[in-house]
Amino acid sequence: MEDVAGCIACDLTSGRAQLPGGLIHRTTHWRVEHCVGPLGVGTLVVKPSRHVVHVAALTDGEADELGPLLRRTSSVITRLAPSSQVYVCLWSHGPVHIHFVLQPVSEDLMSRLGAHGPALQVAMFSSEPGPDPVAVAHFADAARLEFVDA
């Protein structure tokens, strides 16, 4: 399966759903986008271009690109978003189109929500609004430039 209508990841890739900030970066097999969920400005998603629902189902080519791309994306976020750590998570379940979430986490954020790790993300999903689309667009523009040099 290359493209599955009704899969939000495929819908964002195909343009059936609007992607805030637009495509930030792509490799042969992967795409980098801004996260649409309430995990803050600067949280990026790394997902395969084709519909894949298990890491075990990645091709050799997809797997070969994954490590370097996660490192590169984390490096871009580190340069653009103040944080004490960039979380790299894969919680895709359902199963749904796998997507790694790379989230800059600051001491201020952890202090404000009184949580870290998965509990921080649960707190954000239950209390935070979705990211401001204007701020997302600005971050995406800056990230596109960073990927040129990263």
Ligand SMILES: [Zn+2]
């Ligand atoms: Zn999909």
